Every structure is written in structure tokens, then in C-alpha cells.
Amino acid sequence: MIALIAGLVVFLGVHLIPTRPDLRGRLQGALGAWGYKGLFSMVAAVGLVLIVWGKAQAPYLEVWAPPYWTRHIPLALMPVALILLVAAYVPNNLRRVVKHPMLAAIKLWALVHFVANGDLASMLLFGAFLAYAVVDVISAKRRGAAPQRAPVHPLLDVLTVVIGLIAYMGLMHAHAHLFGVAVIT
Structure with a gap:
């Protein structure tokens, strides 16, 4: 630990x-x-x-036993997190709405995993990343760090979503190998 x-x-x-x-x-x-x-x-x-x-x-030290249904939260929301992650790198119109897509992706990833896991190590990991992303968003707003972005071609929005969904599918299949937890069986 x-x-x-x-x-x-x-x-x-x-x-x-x-x-x-x-x-x-x-x-x-x-x-x-x-x-x-x-x-x-x-x-x-x-x-x-x-x-x-x-x-x-x-070591696995259970802090709380998450209800079974919480395991479905990451399945439902991780596609959004991965689309936001891609939106941080590919020019798109989503960035005009979500000022800090990378930090939004980190917050969503951390939150859904925090809720779905009840062991101490997971709570430390996901809780720390969630806290970091919240602090960084607050700091970015104070610094005025979100630049205004001009509209881009809508096909870049489609590309952003497609890449995010492909990344989600790949991560679902590789999750057990990478992290030791099977997402799909």
C-alpha cells in the first residue's frame, strides 16, 4: 500500500x-x-x-461492499469518459461545451470506479484522482485556462465519438488482462 x-x-x-x-x-x-x-x-x-x-x-481490504448494481455504472458511463478523453486531443465542438474534457474524463472515470469498488486500495486510487481533477478544474477556472475555441467541422465530432467508442470496446476486452478485473465475461 x-x-x-x-x-x-x-x-x-x-x-x-x-x-x-x-x-x-x-x-x-x-x-x-x-x-x-x-x-x-x-x-x-x-x-x-x-x-x-x-x-x-x-492487499484487498474491504471498506464496504458495493451493491451489485454499482458494477453496471462504469459500463454505462465509461464510454462518455473515453469520448471526453479523446475530445481533449481531437479538435471538436464538444470542447466548446466542456471546457476541460481531460479533467472531466478523469473525474468521471474516478467517480464511477470509486462507486463500484469497495476496497481500500481502489478507494485511495480513485478518490485521489477524483480529488486531483476537482482541484485542477477549480484552479483552471481561477487562472482562466480554458481558451475559447472556434467551431470545427461536425465530422470531427463524429470522429471523436467513434474513436472514444472504439477505445471503450478495446478497454472492455483488455481490462482483465491489464487490470485483473474482467468487465465482460
Whole structure:
């Protein structure tokens, strides 16, 4: 459990640096733009490895027993989360409505998994990511970090949805192999 907690602190800690423009500016000034990005990426990668390894090694300590029906919540809402994730990278009109699609995707992913899992490690993992995304959205709104976006061709909206749904189908089939939990049987 210590590796999981350490990974969350490292990974989410480095991702909170952009919420502090003064700190980010000082680091970029000291390291240069590429040095900052390189260090950021290395620290985030170490944190991610610790999270994955720590979650895999964490003992199953049940905090609560989620009702059976909560297992269906991720099945219903993860397509939306993956479409939002794709919307953060593909130009589309959804970004004009959802100002921070990546953070919205993280919040939705974390929330549906938090509700569907009752073990301590899962609650730490998904609760930490949910808290991070909420803090980052609040910070982004205070910084005015959501740029206005011009309308784009509607076919890019279709492409965003199609890629998100393909990613969802792939993740459903690979979930047991990647995370040890079968989504479909």
C-alpha cells in the first residue's frame, strides 16, 4: 500500500505543479522549457509505475461492499469518459461545451470506479484522482485556462465519438488482462 500512496503523491503532486503558475514559471526558468518537460515526464512516469505496482501489490481490504448494481455504472458511463478523453486531443465542438474534457474524463472515470469498488486500495486510487481533477478544474477556472475555441467541422465530432467508442470496446476486452478485473465475461 505504501508504493501506491507514494505513487499517488508523486504522480498527482507533479501534475499539480501547473496549478501554481508561479512555481511552474520558476521551474521552467531554472530548467528551461525542455528541461522542465523532461523532468516533469520522468517524475510522472516514476509515479505512474509506483501506482500500477502498488495497486497490484496492495492487499484487498474491504471498506464496504458495493451493491451489485454499482458494477453496471462504469459500463454505462465509461464510454462518455473515453469520448471526453479523446475530445481533449481531437479538435471538436464538444470542447466548446466542456471546457476541460481531460479533467472531466478523469473525474468521471474516478467517480464511477470509486462507486463500484469497495476496497481500500481502489478507494485511495480513485478518490485521489477524483480529488486531483476537482482541484485542477477549480484552479483552471481561477487562472482562466480554458481558451475559447472556434467551431470545427461536425465530422470531427463524429470522429471523436467513434474513436472514444472504439477505445471503450478495446478497454472492455483488455481490462482483465491489464487490470485483473474482467468487465465482460
